[in-house]
Amino acid sequence: MTDNGSAWHIYRGEGQQHTDFDRLPPPPPWREFDGEIIATGDEPRHPVRDARPGTAIRAETYRPERSVVEKVNAALYLRRPLLVTGQPGTGKSTLASSIAWELGLGPVLSWSITSRSNLQDSLYRYDAVGRLQDANLRRLSPDAGPPTTSAGPFITLGPLGTALVARDKPRVLLVDEFDKGDIDLANDLLNILEEGQFTIPELVREEGAEPVALTTEDGDTVLVRGGHVRTRAFPIIIITSNGERVFPRAFLRRCQEVTIPLPGEEKLKEIVRTQLGADTLAATEQLCVDFTTARDAAGGLPTDLLLNAAYLYTAGGDGDDGKRMMAGSLIREARSGQS
Missing domain, CATH: 3.40.50.300 (P-loop containing nucleotide triphosphate hydrolases)
Structure with missing residues (x-):
């Protein structure tokens, strides 16, 4: 190198x-x-x-x-x-x-x-x-x-x-x-x-x-x-x-x-890709954006919260609206708890 x-x-x-x-x-x-x-x-x-x-x-x-x-x-x-x-x-x-x-x-x-x-x-x-x-x-x-x-x-x-x-x-x-x-x-x-x-x-x-x-x-x-x-x-x-x-x-x-600084939006997407795969990232890019916004508003949220939400969003297929809503609510509830 x-x-x-x-x-x-x-x-x-x-x-x-x-x-x-x-x-x-x-x-x-x-x-x-x-x-x-x-x-x-x-x-x-x-x-x-x-x-x-x-x-x-x-x-x-x-x-x-x-x-x-x-x-x-x-x-x-x-x-x-x-x-x-x-x-x-x-x-x-x-x-x-x-x-x-x-x-x-x-x-x-x-x-x-x-x-x-x-x-x-x-x-x-x-x-x-x-x-x-x-x-x-x-x-x-x-x-x-x-x-x-x-x-x-x-x-x-x-x-x-x-x-x-x-x-x-x-x-x-x-x-x-x-x-x-x-x-x-x-x-x-x-x-x-x-x-x-x-x-x-x-x-x-x-x-x-x-x-x-x-x-x-x-x-x-x-x-x-x-x-x-x-x-x-x-x-x-x-x-x-x-x-x-x-x-x-x-x-x-x-x-x-x-x-160690808080990861930016692009870094968060890279973390999701390396941890959960490119398909999960493709399905959850908006979730990454929402997480970044919620984290900045709350003054900080742990990155593993995003990984949990992304996994839940796509686990077993991504066609279940209820599951996707629950994944998003993880981030919203965490933001409320930090506020």
């Missing part, structure tokens, strides 16, 4: 998978990491797949604006998180799936933020109660064998911890709806985003140099030595925000910022 000065693009956002990630140059010296990659030689315990149904088709049909593609590539080169803002329904979360799908980086790891989210749980969870119960069970059952001496079987890496495990190629991590988090969460992340490492004290206290097997967020097994998790290929972190909070400057300095 060499037109318009885009030969440097690794991520293109054109709905085609490719191997151009291998062209990504080494990171800048201040973003080099040297985590040890310890191969387990085992298959994942469970099939590792995207948690949300329909992720692949959304990723394949996603068409970001050129400004978004530029910022994604800047984040890839600089090994920095991408802070993505925009109104609900503009495709902020889908951007993460699109990057992972196009570059062949595996399923997206997801950390959905709530008011109770904290850094510790995103890194790892230690089941101290489970370990105590296991020890008691083994003492009461002679055939069960001696108590487990390592904390490893009772530790599960969280989504951020899983993303930071040393690999040849990075995982994609979606940190969704960051606005919902505690006000201190952005500051808590500063060192992790800068250093790309963390320590598991429960494992540091154990003697021996042999790596310990840990279960990851998505059911895989990884090896960690000495209780230290240090990345090698810095993860591709997509942090989404609805723009409802002002984040600390130190946090913003560690991110590449991009705003």
Whole structure:
């Protein structure tokens, strides 16, 4: 891809998978990491797949604006998180799936933020109660064998911890709806985003140099030595925000910022065509026009509302007047609710 000065693009956002990630140059010296990659030689315990149904088709049909593609590539080169803002329904979360799908980086790891989210749980969870119960069970059952001496079987890496495990190629991590988090969460992340490492004290206290097997967020097994998790290929972190909070400057300095604009009428038609096909677009062009008008009057409507209406309009054939009226009413009612 060499037109318009885009030969440097690794991520293109054109709905085609490719191997151009291998062209990504080494990171800048201040973003080099040297985590040890310890191969387990085992298959994942469970099939590792995207948690949300329909992720692949959304990723394949996603068409970001050129400004978004530029910022994604800047984040890839600089090994920095991408802070993505925009109104609900503009495709902020889908951007993460699109990057992972196009570059062949595996399923997206997801950390959905709530008011109770904290850094510790995103890194790892230690089941101290489970370990105590296991020890008691083994003492009461002679055939069960001696108590487990390592904390490893009772530790599960969280989504951020899983993303930071040393690999040849990075995982994609979606940190969704960051606005919902505690006000201190952005500051808590500063060192992790800068250093790309963390320590598991429960494992540091154990003697021996042999790596310990840990279960990851998505059911895989990884090896960690000495209780230290240090990345090698810095993860591709997509942090989404609805723009409802002002984040600390130190946090913003560690991110590449991009705003996904509301799609115009022609972009909406392209979305309908890629998601539902050319025949559906031909039958619902006026619906796209009506949606654009209603969205602008209401100050914003999610794009998936248009997709729902277009699907309903043509599902099972487009000859049912009642069904077509219902599809149109979805948009009118949504506009009334936003007004």
